[in-house]
Amino acid sequence: MGEKITFMDVFKNSFTENFSQLSISTIVLSLGITFVLGLFIFFIYKKTYNGVLYTKSFNVSLLLISLVTCVVILAISSNVVLSLGMVGALSIVRFRTAVKDSMDLVYMFWAISVGIVSGAGLFLLGIIGSAIIAVILIAMNKFDYNDNAYLLVLNYDNSADENKLLESIQSEAKKCKIKSKSFHKDQGELTLELRLIKENASFVNKITKEIGVSNAMLVSYNGDYTS
Template sequence: MQNENNNQMSFSDLLNTEILANFNTDISLTQISITMLLSFLIGLFIYTLYKRIFSGVLYSKNFNITLVGLSMITSLVIMAIGSNLILSLGMVGALSIVRFRTPIKDPTDLVFLFWALASGIITGAGFYSLAILGSIIVGVVLFVFMKKSKFETPYLFIVSFNGETTEQNIYEQIKKTVNRYDIKQKSVTASETEITFEVRLKEKEPGFVNSITNIQGVENAVLLSYNGDYVQ
């Protein structure tokens, strides 16, 4: 019975020793410098890419700067957690009660937010090659798909006019200047007709609206950018 207790105590001591061995209490100044510099460079890469491919209505510079800070702060936290067992347990408890109330309106912002967070975690853990290679791959994928979707951005084109002849001329002009169009809504009153189109413009078509307003009988024409969700 005593031997069994000794074996259990030995296993417990061994387990505690293995756990504590995974925590490095000494963090060199070189390691801190490399980690912080790399997390800053990856954060700067995320900042530049977000600014380059942003396709929303209002660009938030403050949110973009937050991505850089988030990457660096997360790497600091991970380094601290990896060096102290008590601190790591306290950090887990603190994060479990933190509630983030900032709304994320664009799903793309959420992707960049998690990217910055993940890069900070990986860099802080010391996996520098994984952080660099992973960020390059993620950046290339996002750049390709976001640029493609930006090129194919749909627009709502609302035109008001009088006369059937005018309507035919509008259709002919739209066919000449857009890649594709769909009629979303058409309303007819005694005084005028209003049609809402979804159009996908050809590259570099700055005179599209003017070409429609120059048609005789057209009273008003408005071109609006939207995200593809249309509610009648």
């Protein structure tokens, strides 16, 4: 009668035997390709960034996220038992940093995906996928929608004719929508969302000459507004 194999024997074998599957060449190749693809993401992010303030530290973190993810996937793929422990350890990690731009979230997922596919040895998928994503991002960045939104903030007093002001503004805009209005002690503030017919802000000077208008400010608007 053959030797009886217990669960502990299977556990020990799965924990000790599979570590030899990862060679130095495999590790160097995976991390090397991940590093190259991470640099590619770094330059694409810098080229296509349209925000107000470019943050180099966030861009560098995209490269590091790719490398760290690759290391994790290499460790998980080398041993089943280790992968279970690592999943449990990573499940307690909580990230509370707010992502202000939705495109930053796209780049984070891209960096994580590069680390996953490179760690799994799917190098061709990582290279082709990154190339296609980069082409789409650059093409969309170059495409001019010519439909920029603006916020117009007006300060005025009792002597101002609101109807006349709105008619003057609407003649310059494809779309005009009131976002907020307040009036306190003979001083009012009106905030409008505008879609201009032409990218020409000279009409703001005309509005400031209207009777009762003390101040007019036009700012670019990305939709993040609360009143």
